[in-house]
Amino acid sequence: MLEDKNPQRTSLSELGEFGLINHITKHIKNQHKCTVRGVGDDAAVLAPSKMQTLITTDLLVEGIHFDLSYMPLKHLGYKSVMVNLSDVYAMNGETKQITVSIAVSNRFSLEAIEELYAGIQLACETYKVDLIGGDTTSSTKGILISVTAIGKAEKDTVVFRDGAKETDLIVVTGDLGAAYLGLQVLEREKQVFQVNPNNQPDLNDYTYLIERQLKPEARRDIPKLLKELKVTPSAMIDISDGLSSELMHICSQSKVGCKIYEDKIPLDPQVISACEEFDLDSTMVALSGGEDYELLFTISIDDYNKMKANPHFTVIGHITEERQGMKLITKANQELELKAQGWNALKE
Amino acid sequence: MLEDKNPQRTSLSELGEFGLINHITKHIKNQHKCTVRGVGDDAAVLAPSKMQTLITTDLLVEGIHFDLSYMPLKHLGYKSVMVNLSDVYAMNGETKQITVSIAVSNRFSLEAIEELYAGIQLACETYKVDLIGGDTTSSTKGILISVTAIGKAEKDTVVFRDGAKETDLIVVTGDLGAAYLGLQVLEREKQVFQVNPNNQPDLNDYTYLIERQLKPEARRDIPKLLKELKVTPSAMIDISDGLSSELMHICSQSKVGCKIYEDKIPLDPQVISACEEFDLDSTMVALSGGEDYELLFTISIDDYNKMKANPHFTVIGHITEERQGMKLITKANQELELKAQGWNALKE
Numbered sequence: 001m002l003e004d005k006n007p008q009r010t011s012l013s014e015l016g017e018f019g020l021i022n023h024i025t026k027h028i029k030n031q032h033k034c035t036v037r038g039v040g041d042d043a044a045v046l047a048p049s050k051m052q053t054l055i056t057t058d059l060l061v062e063g064i065h066f067d068l069s070y071m072p073l074k075h076l077g078y079k080s081v082m083v084n085l086s087d088v089y090a091m092n093g094e095t096k097q098i099t100v101s102i103a104v105s106n107r108f109s110l111e112a113i114e115e116l117y118a119g120i121q122l123a124c125e126t127y128k129v130d131l132i133g134g135d136t137t138s139s140t141k142g143i144l145i146s147v148t149a150i151g152k153a154e155k156d157t158v159v160f161r162d163g164a165k166e167t168d169l170i171v172v173t174g175d176l177g178a179a180y181l182g183l184q185v186l187e188r189e190k191q192v193f194q195v196n197p198n199n200q201p202d203l204n205d206y207t208y209l210i211e212r213q214l215k216p217e218a219r220r221d222i223p224k225l226l227k228e229l230k231v232t233p234s235a236m237i238d239i240s241d242g243l244s245s246e247l248m249h250i251c252s253q254s255k256v257g258c259k260i261y262e263d264k265i266p267l268d269p270q271v272i273s274a275c276e277e278f279d280l281d282s283t284m285v286a287l288s289g290g291e292d293y294e295l296l297f298t299i300s301i302d303d304y305n306k307m308k309a310n311p312h313f314t315v316i317g318h319i320t321e322e323r324q325g326m327k328l329i330t331k332a333n334q335e336l337e338l339k340a341q342g343w344n345a346l347k348e
Numbered sequence: 349m350l351e352d353k354n355p356q357r358t359s360l361s362e363l364g365e366f367g368l369i370n371h372i373t374k375h376i377k378n379q380h381k382c383t384v385r386g387v388g389d390d391a392a393v394l395a396p397s398k399m400q401t402l403i404t405t406d407l408l409v410e411g412i413h414f415d416l417s418y419m420p421l422k423h424l425g426y427k428s429v430m431v432n433l434s435d436v437y438a439m440n441g442e443t444k445q446i447t448v449s450i451a452v453s454n455r456f457s458l459e460a461i462e463e464l465y466a467g468i469q470l471a472c473e474t475y476k477v478d479l480i481g482g483d484t485t486s487s488t489k490g491i492l493i494s495v496t497a498i499g500k501a502e503k504d505t506v507v508f509r510d511g512a513k514e515t516d517l518i519v520v521t522g523d524l525g526a527a528y529l530g531l532q533v534l535e536r537e538k539q540v541f542q543v544n545p546n547n548q549p550d551l552n553d554y555t556y557l558i559e560r561q562l563k564p565e566a567r568r569d570i571p572k573l574l575k576e577l578k579v580t581p582s583a584m585i586d587i588s589d590g591l592s593s594e595l596m597h598i599c600s601q602s603k604v605g606c607k608i609y610e611d612k613i614p615l616d617p618q619v620i621s622a623c624e625e626f627d628l629d630s631t632m633v634a635l636s637g638g639e640d641y642e643l644l645f646t647i648s649i650d651d652y653n654k655m656k657a658n659p660h661f662t663v664i665g666h667i668t669e670e671r672q673g674m675k676l677i678t679k680a681n682q683e684l685e686l687k688a689q690g691w692n693a694l695k696e
Contacts, residue, residue, distance in 0.1 A: 056390060
């Protein structure tokens with residue numbers, strides 16, 4: 001339904017690898033002084049810094065992580081950057097540089113790759129990131145994107161997953177579950193389209209859900225906000241695989257348990273109505289849906305007053321002793337064992 | 349001919365993504381103090397440094413960059429690290445960390461991935477590099493490896509491609525063309541094997557060639573040696589796509605021409621005899637073969653005395669004015685235009 005109707009098609013083999021690299025990189029302007037040398041040498045060069053360096057990398061594979069029948073290439077480029085920036089923000093850091101490598105089959109034209117890089121470029125401009133390197137090659141099937149983000153964090157305020165302590169409060173940013181429901185809507189429309197290609201979908205009721213799936217935004221604002229509020233979380237992680245999976249990482253690495261409250265989990269009204277329509281449990285969707293790219297963190301109870309009135313944050317529970325396990329307190333006041341059923345890229 | 353005869357086969361989907369990551373990373377021990385935090389958080393954390401940071405990344409795709417019918421997975425792991433370290437050494441730097449991401453189809457067992465990581469691990473130990481992160485996911489076809497190397501270089505001695513000046517001498521390390529011929533030997537044996545699987549190949553005459561193809565070593569020793577000799581090249585690049593392609597990069601980025609001498613190009617005796625056997629021109633093989641992972645650099649003529657007696661280095665020519673172009677002086681004293689016919693990953 002979102003196919004490229006553009007009749008122009010320049011084959012990548014005409015251009016060759018260096019031609020493609022030149023074509024993609026000729027408009028790149030580095031924004032940061034600390035980018036001493038970007039694209040164009042054996043390696044990029046970054047200036048020395050008194051801050052710590054953060055390195056994170058993610059691989060997105062067609063047919064595994066995305067479906068181009070409803071994911072426009074420009075959005076894919078944008079999202080592939082977000083996924084990585086989100087990991088840097090989850091360390092309470094900021095990103096200044098990324099590298100992007102792609103492998104593409106000859107199914108893709110130069111114009112398609114330009115669309116992909118337009119999304120990458122837009123992400124770089126919006127999030128103030130320099131594209132400093134990468135690799136371009138062919139694949140025998142489909143498209144694959146490998147992004148590495150290079151960030152900075154202060155030694156005193158970098159946040160790991162393993163610092164959560166008993167009685168700490170558990171906080172999430174934004175709301176959860178929308179990206180997963182966006183995917184369900186798009187999958188349904190794809191099936192409708194396959195049966196009746198002339199059907200015009202009305203997606204007005206799902207705009208937020210679809211945007212969260214196709215154009216997620218990483219929470220660059222949160223490390224800044226935490227600094228303003230003078231709050232350093234004791235542990236932090238980004239929510240890419242679903243709330244319960246991420247909570248499990250914090251709890252197992254911090255050697256603690258947790259208790260979260262079903263009625264505290266922040267949900268957008270579109271999530272609630274779409275869950276009714278799809279006959280899904282909204283709590284399950286929030287716990288296991290994934291791809292929200294919100295941040296999950298723990299803070300000392302002493303910091304509660306600094307953030308309780310802030311609309312970006314929702315306290316959903318607290319950290320307990322390890323032997324108490326991971327618990328969900330339902331709206332009916334039942335205590336359930338939390339299970340990580342997040343997305344698993346290697347499941348068949 | 350080098351197939352895995354091991355009957356044990358654990359499917360990756362049994363383990364899941366986190367299980368696989370735990371399995372692969374449990375033995376990792378970081379060697380460097382500057383690796384503050386490696387695998388296991390949203391991002392790896394590196395200590396501040398007074399040196400510049402180098403970042404380089406390469407993507408290796410099955411069916412494009414390697415053929416598993418003669419490339420053992422352990423060698424593939426080792427080579428995928430070398431390819432990236434080589435880029436850091438080409439900046440006159442050293443590498444302390446790498447990240448490794450892989451996408452694998454369900455054709456691969458856990459035991460196969462262990463082999464791959466055994467090669468990566470061996471490279472890390474031999475070259476004193478910490479494996480600090482990565483991503484593991486499935487692919488719809490084949491295996492793909494994306495490595496990013498993080499290095500350090502002194503601001504005063506980092507070497508770019510664009511600093512070559514007229515009259516500078518052109519130097520290469522080691523010898524050229526062997527890796528390409530190793531590939532020809534392996535391709536021939538594969539064809540023989542397909543016709544007659546019982547044929548036992550005798551590869552004694554090609555050991556050096558095959559080793560250069562299957563287990564290349566990046567020139568970690570060269571930046572150290574240059575430092576000892578107190579020589580800072582004016583330009584440097586690693587030879588991954590063939591001598592003429594790399595020379596072209598130095599010349600175009602430095603806005604100079606060059607003149608190299610056919611009789612100076614360093615060739616191993618096995619290269620010369622294999623070229624006769626395959627009816628190939630050894631100069632063409634050295635110029636366009638690629639995958640040698642030697643270093644090509646230019647030095648001021650004043651530094652000539654410091655390195656002329658060193659067996660690691662061969663002076664093959666000198667830099668000229670840009671308008672003189674790129675020239676090869678043949679053994680018969682003919683002047684030919686140098687053309688870059690290096691390997692191109694996007695050619696059909």
